[in-house]
Amino acid sequence: MALQFHRAVEHKEVWSASSNGFSFVITYDSPYGSGFHGRTDYMASWRPLYVNRGATKIGGSPFDTIARA
Secondary structure: OOOOOEEOOOOOOEEEEEEOOEEEEEEEEOOOOOOEOOOOEEEEEEEEOOOOOOOEEOOOOOEOOOOOO
């Protein structure tokens, strides 16, 4: 499945895409600044579009580039 990501939040490292009833999000986390706080790395997650539940983080080590996420 090919996904076309777009920047979802202006001035923050958040990209999103959706396909086949699923939403995918890539964020950049850092312990500092105004963005998402956590370990300094990219994090990818997904969730069904039409089911009201939280997102699932994609397993494995944190990603070091957006391309790998």
